[in-house]
Amino acid sequence: xxxxxxxxxxDKMDRRVKGREDLIYFKDNPGYRRIFxxxxxxxxxxxxxxGTITLRxxxxxxxNVLSSHLRRDYSRKxxxxxxxxxxxxxxxxxRFNLYSLEEIL
Numbered sequence: 001x002x003x004x005x006x007x008x009x010x011d012k013m014d015r016r017v018k019g020r021e022d023l024i025y026f027k028d029n030p031g032y033r034r035i036f037x038x039x040x041x042x043x044x045x046x047x048x049x050x051g052t053i054t055l056r057x058x059x060x061x062x063x064n065v066l067s068s069h070l071r072r073d074y075s076r077k078x079x080x081x082x083x084x085x086x087x088x089x090x091x092x093x094x095r096f097n098l099y100s101l102e103e104i105l
Contacts, residue, residue: 022096026104031061039084040105049088049101054081069094 026032038053045051055062056079063074066082069090074080088101096104 022099023104026096029061029065030059031063031065034062035065035087036105039087039101042084043105049084051084052081053084053087055079 026036034055035053038055039049042051042053043049058066058074058078058080062080063077066072066074066080069087070082071090091097091099091101091104
């Protein structure tokens with residue numbers, strides 16, 4: 001029985017470490033920086049998740065992130081407007097679906 005308890009504790013520790021690694025991924029990835037900053041500002045202004053974010057002067061990293069999450073080709077766009085809810089929903093289809101947007105922000 002004790003080995004089960006240790007295993008469960010180790011599983012929790014592994015998930016906690018993995019969670020930190022996942023959240024660091026967002027913070028270290030320049031493609032997400034302005035996207036999450038825009039979502040955070042919109043969240044603060046509305047008091048809830050929602051609204052539309054507009055980014056001008058998109059970087060290659062931002063284009064890649066938006067294209068992969070929203071399943072549209074942003075490679076030739078210089079700006080983008082997207083729904084916060086659509087972006088949040090797209091996170092649910094990734095390995096990051098275990099995290100709320102509040103945890104990521």
